[in-house]
Amino acid sequence: MIAFEEAQEKVLNTAGSFGVVNVPLSKANGRVLAEPIFADRDFPPFDRATKDGIAFCFDLSKPHYTFEIQDVAAAGSLQLSLDDVKHCHEIMTGAIVPKGANTVVMYEDITITNGIVTVETPVTIGQNIHYQGSDEPKGNVLLNIGTVITAAEIGVLATVGKSEVLVQKNPVITLFSTGDELVTFDSIPELHQIRQSNSHAIRAALLEWGIASEIVHIKDEKEAIYNALKTALADSDIVLMSGGVSKGKFDFLPEVLEDLRVIKAFHRVAQRPGKPFWFGCHKAYKTTVFGFPGNPTSTFANFHVYFIPWLKSCWGLPIETIEAHMLDAYENTIPLTRFERAKAFIEKGQFKVKIIEGNGSGDLTSLVLANGFVQIAPKSILEANQKVVFIPTRQILK
Amino acid sequence: MIAFEEAQEKVLNTAGSFGVVNVPLSKANGRVLAEPIFADRDFPPFDRATKDGIAFCFDLSKPHYTFEIQDVAAAGSLQLSLDDVKHCHEIMTGAIVPKGANTVVMYEDITITNGIVTVETPVTIGQNIHYQGSDEPKGNVLLNIGTVITAAEIGVLATVGKSEVLVQKNPVITLFSTGDELVTFDSIPELHQIRQSNSHAIRAALLEWGIASEIVHIKDEKEAIYNALKTALADSDIVLMSGGVSKGKFDFLPEVLEDLRVIKAFHRVAQRPGKPFWFGCHKAYKTTVFGFPGNPTSTFANFHVYFIPWLKSCWGLPIETIEAHMLDAYENTIPLTRFERAKAFIEKGQFKVKIIEGNGSGDLTSLVLANGFVQIAPKSILEANQKVVFIPTRQILK
Numbered sequence: 092m093i094a095f096e097e098a099q100e101k102v103l104n105t106a107g108s109f110g111v112v113n114v115p116l117s118k119a120n121g122r123v124l125a126e127p128i129f130a131d132r133d134f135p136p137f138d139r140a141t142k143d144g145i146a147f148c149f150d151l152s153k154p155h156y157t158f159e160i161q162d163v164a165a166a167g168s169l170q171l172s173l174d175d176v177k178h179c180h181e182i183m184t185g186a187i188v189p190k191g192a193n194t195v196v197m198y199e200d201i202t203i204t205n206g207i208v209t210v211e212t213p214v215t216i217g218q219n220i221h222y223q224g225s226d227e228p229k230g231n232v233l234l235n236i237g238t239v240i241t242a243a244e245i246g247v248l249a250t251v252g253k254s255e256v257l258v259q260k261n262p263v264i265t266l267f268s269t270g271d272e273l274v275t276f277d278s279i280p281e282l283h284q285i286r287q288s289n290s291h292a293i294r295a296a297l298l299e300w301g302i303a304s305e306i307v308h309i310k311d312e313k314e315a316i317y318n319a320l321k322t323a324l325a326d327s328d329i330v331l332m333s334g335g336v337s338k339g340k341f342d343f344l345p346e347v348l349e350d351l352r353v354i355k356a357f358h359r360v361a362q363r364p365g366k367p368f369w370f371g372c373h374k375a376y377k378t379t380v381f382g383f384p385g386n387p388t389s390t391f392a393n394f395h396v397y398f399i400p401w402l403k404s405c406w407g408l409p410i411e412t413i414e415a416h417m418l419d420a421y422e423n424t425i426p427l428t429r430f431e432r433a434k435a436f437i438e439k440g441q442f443k444v445k446i447i448e449g450n451g452s453g454d455l456t457s458l459v460l461a462n463g464f465v466q467i468a469p470k471s472i473l474e475a476n477q478k479v480v481f482i483p484t485r486q487i488l489k
Numbered sequence: 490m491i492a493f494e495e496a497q498e499k500v501l502n503t504a505g506s507f508g509v510v511n512v513p514l515s516k517a518n519g520r521v522l523a524e525p526i527f528a529d530r531d532f533p534p535f536d537r538a539t540k541d542g543i544a545f546c547f548d549l550s551k552p553h554y555t556f557e558i559q560d561v562a563a564a565g566s567l568q569l570s571l572d573d574v575k576h577c578h579e580i581m582t583g584a585i586v587p588k589g590a591n592t593v594v595m596y597e598d599i600t601i602t603n604g605i606v607t608v609e610t611p612v613t614i615g616q617n618i619h620y621q622g623s624d625e626p627k628g629n630v631l632l633n634i635g636t637v638i639t640a641a642e643i644g645v646l647a648t649v650g651k652s653e654v655l656v657q658k659n660p661v662i663t664l665f666s667t668g669d670e671l672v673t674f675d676s677i678p679e680l681h682q683i684r685q686s687n688s689h690a691i692r693a694a695l696l697e698w699g700i701a702s703e704i705v706h707i708k709d710e711k712e713a714i715y716n717a718l719k720t721a722l723a724d725s726d727i728v729l730m731s732g733g734v735s736k737g738k739f740d741f742l743p744e745v746l747e748d749l750r751v752i753k754a755f756h757r758v759a760q761r762p763g764k765p766f767w768f769g770c771h772k773a774y775k776t777t778v779f780g781f782p783g784n785p786t787s788t789f790a791n792f793h794v795y796f797i798p799w800l801k802s803c804w805g806l807p808i809e810t811i812e813a814h815m816l817d818a819y820e821n822t823i824p825l826t827r828f829e830r831a832k833a834f835i836e837k838g839q840f841k842v843k844i845i846e847g848n849g850s851g852d853l854t855s856l857v858l859a860n861g862f863v864q865i866a867p868k869s870i871l872e873a874n875q876k877v878v879f880i881p882t883r884q885i886l887k
Contacts, residue, residue: 116674120693134854137680141784143737165709165739167669169681183737185670185783187681198736226852233854241883242697243856246690246785249674250683250853271565272583276514276647282535283567283585285648292644295518299640311563338596339541339581341563385583386539387644413886416838435886437840440814440876454624455648456532456631458641478838485639487886488811488833 095428095466098360098368102397105356105372105379106404109260109328116248119240121301122258123406128234131251133224137170138188142219144197145208146189147179149216156210160203164189179208188220195219237407259406262328264297264304266290267320269335269344270385271311288455289333289390296394296484300402304331311341320344321351324378331398334385336369344382345369353380361469362428364389365396387455392430392464395484415444415465415481421473428469432461435481437488444481462487490757493826493864496766499754500795503770503777504802507658507726514646517638519699520656521804526632529649531622535568536586540617542595543606544587545577547614554608558601562587577606586618593617635805657804660726662695662702664688665718667733667742668783669709686853687731687788694792694882698800702729709739718742719749722776729796732783734767742780743767751778759867760826762787763794785853790828790862793882813842813863813879819871826867830859833879835886842879860885 093101111125140146147158158179164171166185173180173191180189188195193216200212227233233247240248240258248256273287274280290306297304305327309319316335323330335344336358345358348371355371362368366389369382381398383390400410415435423429432447444465449457466480473479491499509523538544545556556577562569564583571578571589578587586593591614598610625631631645638646638656646654671685672678688704695702703725707717714733721728733742734756743756746769753769760766764787767780779796781788798808813833821827830845842863847855864878871877 116689117692120696132678134852136678136683143735143740163738165669166737167671167681167709181738183739184735185668185683221848221852226848227854234857238857240693242690242694243789243853243859243882245693246686246789246853247857249686249689252674252676252684254675270583271563273565276650277652278650280530280534284565285534285583286650288644288647291514291647292640294515295638295643296640298518311565337541337582339564340561340579341581342541391641391644413835414838415835437811437813440812440840442835442838442840450619450624454532454619455641455644456625459632459636459645461641483886484641486884488881488884 092359092361093357095360095362098357098370099397101356102370102401103404103410106401108405108407109262111257112260113255113257116245116254116256119248119256119258120242120245122240122256123408124234124236124238124240124244124256125259126257127232127236128248128251128253130227130229130231130233133229134226134250135221135223138223139221140164140182140184140186140188140195140219141221142195142197143183144181144195144219145179145201146173146182146192146195148173148176148192149194149214150176151216154214158208160206160208193217193220239408261302262402262405263326264302264329264331265323265327266293266304266306267323267330267332268306268308268385269311269316269332271341273308289385289387292387292391293331293333293394311335311343313343313347316343317347317350320347324351324353324373324376324380327378330378330380331394332380332382333390336382337367337384348380348382353378361426362430363425364430365393366427368393368397370397388432388449388458391458391484395464395482396430396466413481413483414478415442416476417465417473417479418443418445418475420475421446421467423467423469423471426469429467430464430482431467432457433465433481434460434462435483435487444479490759491755493758493760496755496758496768497795500768500799501802501808503754504799506803506805507660509655510658511653511655514643514652514654517646517654517656518640518643520638520654521806522632522634522636522638522642522654523657524655525630525634526646526649526651528625528627528629528631531627532624532648533619533621536621537619538562538580538582538584538586538593538617539619540593540595541581542579542593542617543577543599544571544580544590544593546571546574546590547592547612548574549614552612556606558604558606591615591618637806659700660800660803661724662700662727662729663721663725664691664702664704665721665728665730666706666783667709667714667730669739671706687783687785690785690789691729691731691792698797709733709741711741711745714741715745715748718745722749722751722771722774722778725776728776728778729792730778730780731788734780734782735765746778746780751776759824760828761823762828763791764825766791766795768795786830786847786856789856789882793862793880794828794864811879811881812876813840814874815863815871815877816841816843816873818873819844819865821865821867821869824867827865828862828880829865830855831863831879832858832860833881833885842877
């Protein structure tokens with residue numbers, strides 16, 4: 092049995108890219124950018140009116156405040172020219188400022204009588220003009236490698252004409268569960284049976300990261316497990332297992348994994364829940380195996396504590412430690428790192444967290460009350476208001 | 490022109506459900522539950538061993554510490570019986586505790602020699618047993634109406650055998666943009682043109698809420714706009730427009746909307762960006778129209794300030810006000826509510842926010858540096874560390 096910190100380090104040390112792939116813009120949402128994105132032209136590409144009104148040439152030494160309307164500069168039209176300082180063009184938001192004009196005044200600040208405009212407010216040269224290249228000159232990096240693509244980034248990608256975007260590949264994942272007591276979710280279980288839930292919960296958690304996965308469930312028969320696991324290892328970048336790694340008589344997985352030449356990095360970590368965690372890699376298949384214990388909370392905790400940071404690291408994303416203030420004091424009397432179900436919230440600008448009273452690691456229903464886990468060192472005492480590491484399991488804001 | 494608070498109230502007052510629909514469990518992720526979910530049996534459904542080891546009957550008045558092994562209770566097998574207090578069953582995690590047994594001791598705490606078990610540690614009656622119904626008795630509500638379904642809820646739904654789940658319907662949304670200067674993202678624009686980006690950004694933002702949408706772009710021609718908008722109104726629950734609502738000569742939308750009998754609730758709000766916001770409803774079609782101004786930041790701000798809270802309200806979700814501490818002081822000198830691009834973060838357990846310097850509402854690229862907007866009252870001063878309302882535009886934690 093190793094310490095949590097050692098286990099975490101061993102897991103993160105195996106992180107590496109799954110490769111990169113071009114996806115169409117419409118599918119790029121949520122992916123991690125694998126190429127820098129440059130401004131393909133100046134932004135804005137021309138001196139652009141930011142208001143509807145008139146454009147004219149203002150000369151501080153000889154200020155004019157009345158103008159004859161010459162033409163209308165519409166957005167999406169070619170650039171007009173102004174032929175006299177006593178003339179103006181009407182101009183629409185998004186239109187090119189006419190050649191010879193240096194100022195835009197909005198309709199709200201003028202009056203128009205018989206084609207003659209009178210400006211009713213003080214004027215500053217250059218007002219209401221968004222100058223060419225003032226946001227970004229051509230060639231500037233707009234988005235760096237490693238950016239998570241969300242709505243704002245999609246806007247930038249569309250603006251620079253990226254109809255295809257190079258992103259980090261998603262891993263191919265098999266969710267592998269064992270256990271004779273488990274029946275499918277659409278079955279009526281006998282008294283001694285329960286429905287499978289872990290694989291479905293983890294499948295949903297992966298979907299929140301944009302990753303599809305395959306569910307495989309095998310009875311506690313060594314040969315069947317061997318054959319199914321061999322296929323899963325060959326076909327997948329990652330095998331996420333729940334159950335079958337404890338000390339039970341039918342916990343065949345550690346043995347079968349060894350038979351299949353998956354190299355064990357460690358088995359069992361000084362933590363609760365999730366102690367029987369088995370972790371290793373298959374060199375030839377380049378498959379990483381996360382063997383989580385079968386209790387719902389154990390699998391769910393280890394998925395968020397180990398797998399998600401590892402996944403982020405594979406994608407080149409930073410792993411950030413989030414800290415929250417404990418609402419109540421807490422004593423961890425055991426020599427194991429604890430991951431307690433908890434609910435974090437922002438109250439008056441402070442990030443706080445309250446531990447959810449659960450009923451052991453078999454208690455699935457208390458997970459719906461939590462939005463994460465707090466991480467508490469072995470044999471330690473946390474005072475109320477003390478800071479603690481918080482590991483989110485769902486969106487907290489937004 | 491009305492105040493922001495009045496506009497917000499008028500928008501929220503129109504919120505109502507889009508109806509409910511049954512979806513398969515595999516598609517329920519991210520949806521809002523429209524039925525309560527009950528425990529279909531006790532959880533756990535039987536007295537369940539939580540460790541691999543032995544099960545026996547411990548009598549404090551006549552304590553035994555050695556036992557003869559009778560049989561093995563596997564997970565997923567029928568309940569065994571214990572025929573003698575000097576006997577035990579080996580038992581696996583998840584198995585039913587045998588009839589006559591009241592205690593489970595794990596393998597780590599026993600020695601086995603020639604089929605005789607010796608318990609090496611003190612024993613507490615009932616240890617390592619997860620009692621029937623102790624998490625949830627049959628009939629208890631496990632998930633309430635209005636719960637957002639994430640991974641943990643999927644686990645609960647699978648456990649109770651919900652292969653179909655009743656959820657709030659997604660609205661049918663048309664993203665409607667106008668503007669002669671806009672060309673598609675896969676075009677090479679002329680100098681006076683720019684590529685469409687707003688609709689793609691909003692389409693991506695809606696996808697983050699699990700909603701697909703249709704993009705329609707129409708040139709600044711009144712008849713074409715009329716016809717396309719008529720179809721969009723008839724086909725959609727919501728029309729989200731960007732552009733065409735300002736005071737420009739080619740901003741036909743307010744006029745066309747009136748022609749199409751969309752009833753205007755208001756046009757123009759005392760805010761920056763997003764002032765020309767047009768909002769109304771078509772009674773017969775039951776279509777809600779959000780007419781956002783065309784600048785990228787204006788559309789993006791109004792989408793998050795008005796549309797998302799309205800959507801949440803339609804789905805029966807609470808609208809929470811999030812507060813953060815301003816990193817720096819800020820003065821709003823104008824008589825408009827400001828929505829400044831901002832980056833919120835948690836530092837040492839405090840939720841803080843820093844305003845991002847942008848370059849006006851046409852500046853798309855600064856949106857990628859922000860994760861939300863801060864809302865600042867007209868003509869007001871915020872000191873450093875003062876609390877401010879924060880409106881997220883992307884995930885901040887997780």
